[in-house]
Amino acid sequence: MGTRFIATKECVHANELYKQKLVEGTENDTTVIKRTLGMPARAIANPLTEKILEIEKQGGGYEDLKTLISGSANRKYIYEGDDENGFGWAGQVMGLIKDSPTVAELFGRIINEAEEIRTKWGR
Numbered sequence: 001m002g003t004r005f006i007a008t009k010e011c012v013h014a015n016e017l018y019k020q021k022l023v024e025g026t027e028n029d030t031t032v033i034k035r036t037l038g039m040p041a042r043a044i045a046n047p048l049t050e051k052i053l054e055i056e057k058q059g060g061g062y063e064d065l066k067t068l069i070s071g072s073a074n075r076k077y078i079y080e081g082d083d084e085n086g087f088g089w090a091g092q093v094m095g096l097i098k099d100s101p102t103v104a105e106l107f108g109r110i111i112n113e114a115e116e117i118r119t120k121w122g123r
């Protein structure tokens with residue numbers, strides 16, 4: 001849900017690049033970083049996540065990674081759309097996101113889909 005709500009008209013603080021990646025990418029464009037630190041988290045695959053994964057593969061620890069996985073690097077992506085020095089969180093749901101609707105429209109869809117599922121299960 002966090003990922004889905006970034007790609008909405010009201011999420012004005014997210015850079016256009018972040019939203020565009022969420023809309024255009026599939027689940028295969030995500031990757032899991034920080035696994036070796038025991039804190040796995042999914043992000044949009046990009047040059048920085050590649051660098052992070054390479055350091056993890058080489059046996060690097062928290063000290064080697066802390067700047068790259070920092071909130072500051074995250075904010076560079078969110079606010080500035082910096083795809084080289086920043087990273088953006090995203091769940092595998094990214095593969096299901098095809099547009100940037102308004103929150104009202106999105107809630108309408110979620111309610112309709114929930115109703116459809118309830119009807120189906122009720123049969």
Ligand SMILES: Cc1cc2nc3c(=O)[nH]c(=O)nc-3n(C[C@H](O)[C@H](O)[C@H](O)COP(=O)(O)O)c2cc1C
Pocket residue numbers: 001002003039040041042043089090091092093
């Ligand atoms: C808006 C947002 C903020 C997130 N913030 C963090 C965070 O601060 N630290 C972290 O390790 N993971 C963070 N994540 C990544 C999640 O831990 C998780 O790996 C990712 O959302 C995929 O899981 P999901 O499909 O269950 O959402 C965040 C994800 C989203 C969408």
